[in-house]
Amino acid sequence: MPILRQIDIGSQYYAVEEDEILARIARRKRQLADRLLILGHHYQQDNVYRFADLSGDSLKLSREAAAIQDREFLVFCGVHFMAEAADILAADNQKVLLPHLDAGCPMADMSTRSAIAAAWEELRRATGLADADITPVTYVNSSAEVKAFVGEHGGSVCTSSNANKVLKWALDQGRLVFFFPDQHLGRNASWMLEVPDKRVILWRRGEPFGGNDAVRLKQARVVLWDGYCEVHMRIFPEHVSYWRATAPEAKIIVHPECRNEIVRAADLSGSTEGIIKAVSGAEKGSQWVIGTEINLVRRLASEHPDKSIRSLTPGCLCPTMDVITPVNLLWILDNLAEGRVVNQIRVDAGTAFQAKKSLNRMLSI
Numbered sequence: 347m348p349i350l351r352q353i354d355i356g357s358q359y360y361a362v363e364e365d366e367i368l369a370r371i372a373r374r375k376r377q378l379a380d381r382l383l384i385l386g387h388h389y390q391q392d393n394v395y396r397f398a399d400l401s402g403d404s405l406k407l408s409r410e411a412a413a414i415q416d417r418e419f420l421v422f423c424g425v426h427f428m429a430e431a432a433d434i435l436a437a438d439n440q441k442v443l444l445p446h447l448d449a450g451c452p453m454a455d456m457s458t459r460s461a462i463a464a465a466w467e468e469l470r471r472a473t474g475l476a477d478a479d480i481t482p483v484t485y486v487n488s489s490a491e492v493k494a495f496v497g498e499h500g501g502s503v504c505t506s507s508n509a510n511k512v513l514k515w516a517l518d519q520g521r522l523v524f525f526f527p528d529q530h531l532g533r534n535a536s537w538m539l540e541v542p543d544k545r546v547i548l549w550r551r552g553e554p555f556g557g558n559d560a561v562r563l564k565q566a567r568v569v570l571w572d573g574y575c576e577v578h579m580r581i582f583p584e585h586v587s588y589w590r591a592t593a594p595e596a597k598i599i600v601h602p603e604c605r606n607e608i609v610r611a612a613d614l615s616g617s618t619e620g621i622i623k624a625v626s627g628a629e630k631g632s633q634w635v636i637g638t639e640i641n642l643v644r645r646l647a648s649e650h651p652d653k654s655i656r657s658l659t660p661g662c663l664c665p666t667m668d669v670i671t672p673v674n675l676l677w678i679l680d681n682l683a684e685g686r687v688v689n690q691i692r693v694d695a696g697t698a699f700q701a702k703k704s705l706n707r708m709l710s711i
């Protein structure tokens with residue numbers, strides 16, 4: 347895929363007060379009415395998220411949007427791989443737009459198709475395994491090209507909600523599993539499934555055989571790419587210890603993109619949807635300390651004033667999610683209203699076909 351950069355949206359927005367920007371977005375939404383669907387990921391800032399017709403995690407949004415086929419424009423307030431997934435699942439008449447082209451996911455960018463393909467060949471050489479002896483699993487936080495590689499090699503996508511289930515499916519085939527790009531999600535799922543630690547091996551990019559010897563690789567059940575989410579890496583065991591001492595009654599729940607030692611130390615772990623469900627369903631007066639992106643934690647706190655909800659590590663802001671501001675959303679809608687489609691995210695037909703195989707395989711598991 348070409349590297350996309352956001353163009354200047356124009357100086358006409360610079361001096362406009364935020365209240366006026368929000369009022370203009372609301373007017374444009376009314377004007378575009380049934381032609382438009384705005385999708386908002388949980389990590390979006392409030393003044394963008396409030397305009398979402400659908401909200402959720404990346405895959406839920408793409409699937410629900412694809413089911414509403416009469417909307418011509420899907421404006422995805424999230425990051426690039428999410429807009430790609432929406433385009434893969436969308437009908438031919440639907441166009442997916444990303445309000446800011448710099449909204450990428452650093453973790454997804456840690457695994458390119460060419461790097462994965464080169465590692466795959468090295469892994470085969472080191473282990474003596476054939477293509478059919480290795481099952482690739484990619485986290486949904488990956489490019490369409492990486493998903494296509496997985497589709498071509500009989501593997502599956504997974505999300506943070508179903509990583510355990512998908513990894514179990516892959517392990518049950520008795521093959522070696524190559525999991526990318528998030529080492530922590532892969533390690534946490536392996537730990538939950540009780541795969542022995544010594545048979546879960548980290549593949550370090552840039553090192554021959556991923557920094558491993560052939561003997562270890564031959565004994566591996568799961569090989570993990572060394573990607574990570576820099577936002578969830580800001581959560582340390584000291585934060586868990588602090589809250590255990592400060593609020594001993596509180597339940598600590600963390601996202602599985604956190605390091606395994608954090609997941610082990612917490613009371614619970616769950617995807618964004620899992621965290622929302624756990625907190626929403628908890629009794630009044632319950633106390634929660636949440637280890638994930640701060641916009642989601644703040645929103646949960648304001649939606650549940652009857653519960654005590656605090657952030658495990660307040661600095662967990664996703665900077666690339668946060669580049670989408672109300673101004674970017676208005677700019678997209680102004681252009682649509684004036685007949686111009688800007689920032690459209692398109693996946694070519696061949697890549698989309700293979701990537702869809704890996705998405706459909708996940709849905710069948």
Ligand code: SF4
Nearest residue numbers: 451452453575577664
């Ligand atoms: S929170 Fe982490 S995984 Fe999610 S988009 Fe931001 S960098 Fe990527």
